[in-house]
Amino acid sequence: MTDRCLSLAVAEPPADYSFPPSIARFVEVLVDHPYSRPDEDGEQRLLTYRIPNALPVRAGDIISVPVRSEVFGGVAIRIVDRLPEHLEETRIRPINKIIASGCFPDRYWELLERVASYYATDLVTAIRIALPPGLLEQSMRRLRLKPEAIPHGAEVFCRPNTRKVLQLLQSQSAGDYSIRYLHKEIKGAEQGIKDLIKRGWAESYLDEPKTASARFQLSVTLSVRPSALDISKRHQEILNILSSHGGELWLTDLEKLAKTTRKTLNLMAEKGYIALQEQERLRLSSVVVTKDRAKELTPAQAIALAKIQALPGGEQTLLHGVTGSGKTEIYLQAIAPILESGRSALVLVPEIGLTPQLTDRFTARFGDRVCVYHSALSDGERYDTWRQMLSGQAQVIIGTRSAIFAPLPRLGMIILDEEHDASFKQTQLLPNYHARTVAQWRSQLENCPLILGSATPSLESWQQSQENPDNYLSLPDRINHRPLPSVEIVDMRRELQGGNRSLFSRSLRSALENIQETRQQAILFVSRRGHSTFVSCRSCGYVAECPHCDVSLSYHYTHEGATELLRCHYCNYSRLQPRFCPECHSPYFKFFGSGTQRVERELGSEFPDLRVIRFDSDTTRTKNAPRELLSKFANGEADVLVGTQMLTKGLDIARITLVGVMAADGLLYHSDYRAAERTFQTLTQVVGRAGRGETKGRAIIQTYTPEHPVIRAVQTHDYEGFVEAELEQRESLAYPPHGRLILLRLSGLDGAEVEKTASVLADACIEVLGTECEILGPAPATVQRVARRYRWQILIKFADDRGEIIGRLLTIKSLVPRAVSLAIDVDPLSMD
DNA sequence: AGCACGCCGACT
DNA sequence: GTCGGCGTGCTC
Numbered sequence: 001m002t003d004r005c006l007s008l009a010v011a012e013p014p015a016d017y018s019f020p021p022s023i024a025r026f027v028e029v030l031v032d033h034p035y036s037r038p039d040e041d042g043e044q045r046l047l048t049y050r051i052p053n054a055l056p057v058r059a060g061d062i063i064s065v066p067v068r069s070e071v072f073g074g075v076a077i078r079i080v081d082r083l084p085e086h087l088e089e090t091r092i093r094p095i096n097k098i099i100a101s102g103c104f105p106d107r108y109w110e111l112l113e114r115v116a117s118y119y120a121t122d123l124v125t126a127i128r129i130a131l132p133p134g135l136l137e138q139s140m141r142r143l144r145l146k147p148e149a150i151p152h153g154a155e156v157f158c159r160p161n162t163r164k165v166l167q168l169l170q171s172q173s174a175g176d177y178s179i180r181y182l183h184k185e186i187k188g189a190e191q192g193i194k195d196l197i198k199r200g201w202a203e204s205y206l207d208e209p210k211t212a213s214a215r216f217q218l219s220v221t222l223s224v225r226p227s228a229l230d231i232s233k234r235h236q237e238i239l240n241i242l243s244s245h246g247g248e249l250w251l252t253d254l255e256k257l258a259k260t261t262r263k264t265l266n267l268m269a270e271k272g273y274i275a276l277q278e279q280e281r282l283r284l285s286s287v288v289v290t291k292d293r294a295k296e297l298t299p300a301q302a303i304a305l306a307k308i309q310a311l312p313g314g315e316q317t318l319l320h321g322v323t324g325s326g327k328t329e330i331y332l333q334a335i336a337p338i339l340e341s342g343r344s345a346l347v348l349v350p351e352i353g354l355t356p357q358l359t360d361r362f363t364a365r366f367g368d369r370v371c372v373y374h375s376a377l378s379d380g381e382r383y384d385t386w387r388q389m390l391s392g393q394a395q396v397i398i399g400t401r402s403a404i405f406a407p408l409p410r411l412g413m414i415i416l417d418e419e420h421d422a423s424f425k426q427t428q429l430l431p432n433y434h435a436r437t438v439a440q441w442r443s444q445l446e447n448c449p450l451i452l453g454s455a456t457p458s459l460e461s462w463q464q465s466q467e468n469p470d471n472y473l474s475l476p477d478r479i480n481h482r483p484l485p486s487v488e489i490v491d492m493r494r495e496l497q498g499g500n501r502s503l504f505s506r507s508l509r510s511a512l513e514n515i516q517e518t519r520q521q522a523i524l525f526v527s528r529r530g531h532s533t534f535v536s537c538r539s540c541g542y543v544a545e546c547p548h549c550d551v552s553l554s555y556h557y558t559h560e561g562a563t564e565l566l567r568c569h570y571c572n573y574s575r576l577q578p579r580f581c582p583e584c585h586s587p588y589f590k591f592f593g594s595g596t597q598r599v600e601r602e603l604g605s606e607f608p609d610l611r612v613i614r615f616d617s618d619t620t621r622t623k624n625a626p627r628e629l630l631s632k633f634a635n636g637e638a639d640v641l642v643g644t645q646m647l648t649k650g651l652d653i654a655r656i657t658l659v660g661v662m663a664a665d666g667l668l669y670h671s672d673y674r675a676a677e678r679t680f681q682t683l684t685q686v687v688g689r690a691g692r693g694e695t696k697g698r699a700i701i702q703t704y705t706p707e708h709p710v711i712r713a714v715q716t717h718d719y720e721g722f723v724e725a726e727l728e729q730r731e732s733l734a735y736p737p738h739g740r741l742i743l744l745r746l747s748g749l750d751g752a753e754v755e756k757t758a759s760v761l762a763d764a765c766i767e768v769l770g771t772e773c774e775i776l777g778p779a780p781a782t783v784q785r786v787a788r789r790y791r792w793q794i795l796i797k798f799a800d801d802r803g804e805i806i807g808r809l810l811t812i813k814s815l816v817p818r819a820v821s822l823a824i825d826v827d828p829l830s831m832d
Numbered sequence: 833a834g835c836a837c838g839c840c841g842a843c844t
Numbered sequence: 845g846t847c848g849g850c851g852t853g854c855t856c
Contacts, residue, residue: 179835
């Protein structure tokens with residue numbers, strides 16, 4: 001399949017793009033439409049369109065085309081001068097318009113091809129993740145009521161289907177739904193829709209795809225000398241302000257700066273003092289920070305930097321630096337010469353919203369050559385940043401997972417910070433790619449070095465670096481010889497035996513008291529959000545469960561007097577906590593498992609003087625919330641930060657001297673084969689937040705299993721010991737990085753149908769893949785039902801060098817019925 | 833994948 | 845006749 005796709009992709013040199021318009025009349029398009037997706041043989045189907053009047057379409061452009069009665073996005077693959085034989089010219093329709101051109105730099109197609117084939121999806125799906133949202137949008141046919149045309153009470157005379165459609169439309173104030181939605185809601189909607197249109201009560205229309213577009217704004221340019229004699233004093237003032245800002249400003253900015261109005265400026269434009277013109281204003285998010293300079297490096301940092309700078313293109317190196325060892329400074333100094341040489345750098349981080357500190361440091365060093373790119377940006381911001389990347393200017397892009405597809409024409413370096421982090425793997429949408437894997441391909445294709453940085457490298461990266469020790473860089477010490485925090489393990493069983501029923505051990509309690517006295521700061525790590533993981537009736541044991549998923553509902557209670565809510569952490573269903581047990585009407589409930597809200601509340605009652613900020617996905621939902629909460633904490637407006645996993649990333653605050661882990665067991669208790677690795681990484685990272693300033697840090701880990709080897713390894717900061725033991729484990733079970741996995745995830749509303757499909761697929765796998773693979777399952781997923789869908793899985797284990805089996809696996813796709821969906825997760829990180 | 837089209841049984 | 849169900853084929 002790969003080969004065929006390669007021949008499809010735009011491999012022609014730019015000179016071949018420009019056919020004379022008289023010859024280049026047709027274009028073959030890969031359309032974002034199911035028909036264009038590969039069939040059983042992996043054949044991509046292209047549709048041929050006419051190019052209207054010399055529209056400058058080139059291969060690689062994103063265009064929009066009509067398919068039947070709708071409009072879809074697509075990619076121009078080939079410009080041709082003649083139609084294929086099986087097509088009549090009368091059947092050929094013209095393309096609608098060019099949405100974006102020149103979007104794919106050299107070598108970029110090859111990257112997308114590789115993503116599509118390795119992750120077992122089609123090319124359009126791979127292209128889609130590479131583009132900003134909205135570029136491949138499609139139109140939809142909608143039905144709109146014409147209320148004025150409907151006689152009063154006339155629906156009584158309609159047939160049932162017409163009435164149903166009418167009632168559904170009338171239930172909404174605009175009286176407007178997509179035809180697809182009407183079909184989904186009402187069976188036999190077709191007739192009703194036709195009837196309504198025939199009667200003239202409704203009209204169907206095509207809503208235009210809402211493609212992102214550039215924003216234009218009025219700008220003001222100085223066109224005279226401000227001191228010219230015949231200009232009034234007020235006008236001179238305004239011109240001076242304009243002049244002092246370089247002679248060019250946005251109209252809105254000048255209005256504010258000069259405290260003037262549009263009317264005055266219009267007058268000045270008429271007199272010819274200034275020129276007003278529409279200009280594109282890029283929506284790039286910018287933060288103003290003070291400029292900084294390169295810091296002096298420690299000897300270890302200097303060695304690492306020198307090795308990075310000597311790294312040949314296409315090679316990767318692992319920068320293994322303990323928490324607080326100054327990896328960011330190395331990144332900054334490695335990037336500086338890249339920018340100088342006119343090339344760009346790509347920095348990938350796990351979750352950008354949570355690491356404002358890192359972004360700020362890059363901006364302080366490189367100013368407006370830094371752009372951020374991640375999903376929290378608005379569509380407009382994303383679109384503009386994406387186009388800014390295409391410009392080819394030397395720049396630094398800091399982004400999350402999807403930024404690995406940043407269309408930078410002259411890429412000089414890729415850095416993956418916190419490379420072990422699981423958020424680099426896409427899990428919800430297809431393709432289920434891992435940004436580290438894609439980064440490895442991209443660095444080879446673009447012939448630029450790849451730096452993987454982490455304090456707790458993934459087993460994959462560790463093993464690769466062991467195979468090539470030249471490309472392993474170690475920073476074993478913190479900068480300024482600061483020691484790593486001491487780690488104390490507290491056995492919570494003993495606390496209970498000793499009569500301490502609080503969430504806080506005696507040790508943690510006294511450490512928190514100490515924080516208050518010494519005016520230092522602490523963070524408390526909790527593995528779950530919410531208040532309690534479940535609520536149970538004290539007399540009958542009833543536990544509220546989610547009606548759509550096979551899980552109990554979490555209890556949410558944020559503050560005194562707040563509504564008590566039960567919420568499903570899988571599908572977000574929520575309802576009020578009942579006052580009485582629905583089974584036995586008892587008013588008494590017991591709360592199990594403590595989350596961030598409960599820890600926050602208990603802190604409040606046991607340490608009323610401590611000021612607490614809660615930092616979890618509930619309090620950081622809005623765009624600027626993470627930055628605001630963190631800067632409040634950094635400014636000393638709170639003493640304790642209580643939070644989940646998010647705390648483990650990039651938090652660097654000198655006054656944090658204490659880290660408390662409320663219950664380490666919540667992490668360990670997972671059936672997943674990666675549970676130990678994840679727990680070690682998370683705990684090591686969170687412990688590493690302490691003691692980055694003058695005062696030595698201290699960590700207290702509360703657990704019910706103090707003897708667990710992972711907990712021990714965290715205590716002794718023994719990465720290597722942990723990794724070696726874990727690698728042996730994995731090898732004995734043929735789990736990654738020894739051997740590879742593919743997980744087939746099946747889901748559907750009909751449990752029996754999903755189960756049946758799963759068993760059919762498992763048999764097909766055995767037939768197609770034979771004895772070269774081990775096929776485990778089918779088995780129900782850990783949580784069998786999520787959002788009313790039943791879920792089954794098949795796990796395929798195979799040897800490292802048998803990558804070609806993925807292609808063979810595609811043939812089983814056709815065995816899946818419509819009502820069941822299949823996702824092929826190549827190299828899954830989690831089996832949930 | 834949807835959505836047309838067309839064929840066949842049940843009911844005014 | 846007409847309505848409504850579902851199997852089959854096409855999308856430039």
